[in-house]
Amino acid sequence: MNILLSGLGGHMGAEVVKVAGSGNYDAKIVSGVDPNGAPYEDIPCARDFDSANPAVDLVMDFSHHTSTAALLSFCVKNRLPLVLATTGHTEEEKAQIFEASKEIPLFFAANYSLGVALTIEFAKKAAAVFPDAEIEIIEKHHDRKADAPSGTALAIAEALKEVRPELTIHNGRSGFGKRTREEIGIHAIRMQNIVGEHEVIIGTGTQTLTLKHEAHDRALFAEGALAAAEFLMGKPAGLYDMKSMVSM
Numbered sequence: 214m215n216i217l218l219s220g221l222g223g224h225m226g227a228e229v230v231k232v233a234g235s236g237n238y239d240a241k242i243v244s245g246v247d248p249n250g251a252p253y254e255d256i257p258c259a260r261d262f263d264s265a266n267p268a269v270d271l272v273m274d275f276s277h278h279t280s281t282a283a284l285l286s287f288c289v290k291n292r293l294p295l296v297l298a299t300t301g302h303t304e305e306e307k308a309q310i311f312e313a314s315k316e317i318p319l320f321f322a323a324n325y326s327l328g329v330a331l332t333i334e335f336a337k338k339a340a341a342v343f344p345d346a347e348i349e350i351i352e353k354h355h356d357r358k359a360d361a362p363s364g365t366a367l368a369i370a371e372a373l374k375e376v377r378p379e380l381t382i383h384n385g386r387s388g389f390g391k392r393t394r395e396e397i398g399i400h401a402i403r404m405q406n407i408v409g410e411h412e413v414i415i416g417t418g419t420q421t422l423t424l425k426h427e428a429h430d431r432a433l434f435a436e437g438a439l440a441a442a443e444f445l446m447g448k449p450a451g452l453y454d455m456k457s458m459v460s461m
């Protein structure tokens with residue numbers, strides 16, 4: 214499986230190159246796209262998608278959400294499967310992603326950790342079992358992460374709304390007023406080199422259930438993205454996510 218990696222020069226780009234080169238996946242990074250140019254002598258890299266080589270099996274994106282339109286246009290034009298691992302998309306960009314998935318197989322997830330995917334499923338089950346419980350989410354990341362709350366925290370909250378549709382999302386808490394059971398509070402912490410932590414707290418008044426996932430190494434996200442790439446190969450056009458793999 215030959216992969217074009219968008220965001221080749223970034224931190225996660227380096228992790229994908231390293232994990233793909235480990236031999237544990239049937240994958241090879243053969244080219245890239247990065248506005249800063251080629252970070253590796255042996256991997257050709259274009260500065261934009263207009264100059265990118267479409268002679269690959271799949272495109273993987275670990276860049277920035279502002280490149281969404283160009284990325285999708287390139288993949289749809291060349292009928293290339295896409296593993297989209299960037300976060301922070303606007304509603305307009307999400308709509309573009311949905312439209313592109315009608316033309317190509319597209320894997321889109323806020324977090325490529327299998328452990329996070331399982332945490333979401335466990336949280337949904339708990340929210341269904343305790344329909345009156347209060348729910349809070351705490352997420353922690355390194356101080357270089359630009360978007361807050363994290364895409365993963367929002368994904369957890371949206372998943373909880375599938376079983377508790379009355380819930381409303383509140384980013385942080387300030388002001389004066391009592392908390393209601395319909396709130397999901399999301400709290401973002403940014404500090405130094407925290408790779409990523411997500412904690413879901415579900416309280417009934419008589420007991421508290423806490424589900425926590427900690428990422429210890431960024432390599433786990435590269436592993437998940439490469440697993441998603443293997444999963445996506447041969448699939449028909451459509452929108453896939455981590456739940457698609459968990460439920461297999």
